[in-house]
Amino acid sequence: MLDEIGHRWDNETPGPRKPLYLRGHPGMQVEADGPALRVRQPAKAALLFPLERVVRVISSGAVQWDCEALLTCAEAAVPVVFLHRDGSVRAYLFGKNTRSRDPHDLLYSRLRARLARPNGMKRYDQWRRMATQAAIEALLRQWGTRYAECHPARLRQELALLRQRYAGPGPAELIEARLYGLLAAFSAELLAEAGLDALRWTKLDFAFDLAGDLANLLRWAMETPVLKVLEAHDRGKTDALYLVDEAQLVALFERYVPDLRRVGLDALRQLRQLLET
Numbered sequence: 170m171l172d173e174i175g176h177r178w179d180n181e182t183p184g185p186r187k188p189l190y191l192r193g194h195p196g197m198q199v200e201a202d203g204p205a206l207r208v209r210q211p212a213k214a215a216l217l218f219p220l221e222r223v224v225r226v227i228s229s230g231a232v233q234w235d236c237e238a239l240l241t242c243a244e245a246a247v248p249v250v251f252l253h254r255d256g257s258v259r260a261y262l263f264g265k266n267t268r269s270r271d272p273h274d275l276l277y278s279r280l281r282a283r284l285a286r287p288n289g290m291k292r293y294d295q296w297r298r299m300a301t302q303a304a305i306e307a308l309l310r311q312w313g314t315r316y317a318e319c320h321p322a323r324l325r326q327e328l329a330l331l332r333q334r335y336a337g338p339g340p341a342e343l344i345e346a347r348l349y350g351l352l353a354a355f356s357a358e359l360l361a362e363a364g365l366d367a368l369r370w371t372k373l374d375f376a377f378d379l380a381g382d383l384a385n386l387l388r389w390a391m392e393t394p395v396l397k398v399l400e401a402h403d404r405g406k407t408d409a410l411y412l413v414d415e416a417q418l419v420a421l422f423e424r425y426v427p428d429l430r431r432v433g434l435d436a437l438r439q440l441r442q443l444l445e446t
Contacts (some may be wrong), residue, residue: 193230
């Protein structure tokens with residue numbers, strides 16, 4: 170959970186590497202301390218987070234970052250995503266790739282080769298449409314509904330209205346913005362694992378937002394969990410999470426990270442295969 174100084178170290182996430190959430194407050198500072206981040210807060214003891222145990226950092230709101238701390242994250246290949254207080258994305262920091270799971274870096278090489286061709290973006294757009302359709306079909310199967318042609322934007326609008334019915338317009342919009350920020354941070358982590366580090370991003374000089382497109386795909390996988398929790402809370406269930414609370418939204422998100430990782434990596438594999446043809 171987020172504690173009183175506004176950081177969250179997710180001890181419940183399996184594995185040796187965990188996400189670090191920083192919720193900004195006046196005076197919060199992040200400094201480098203060897204291969205670690207030191208988080209300082211007025212009137213609180215400083216906390217040390219070794220980067221060998223950090224998989225990604227989500228920095229929200231007023232957090233003062235020392236330049237050396239950012240460079241340390243970059244050198245350790247720990248992506249940092251900076252969010253506005255409402256959860257919308259401000260910026261990404263990608264470091265050098267030291268832990269790609271793809272020894273041949275095929276996604277990077279296929280992107281660079283295919284998108285350099287005339288009309289190369291058509292293949293990328295094809296992947297985006299196919300992946301979106303597959304995500305919508307999976308969502309509707311969860312609801313026991315047969316897939317029929319449905320424009321993604323129209324379905325997004327219907328889902329937004331449903332969230333507003335359960336939570337109210339203001340809270341629903343806040344939940345959606347914060348959730349997208351969490352998904353964007355996770356997408357940055359997956360792309361770093363796939364070999365798309367900062368140096369390689371600069372070589373992909375094309376007008377597309379792979380991190381944002383991947384986050385939008387993963388949003389479909391979170392629609393049912395979010396709606397179920399909002400509905401339960403609306404019905405007055407005492408054990409239901411209150412997703413307007415940032416800590417409880419983060420807890421729900423991290424519960425589904427293993428599923429999101431599977432969906433995201435599968436989508437990136439499909440992109441790579443499509444670019445090979």
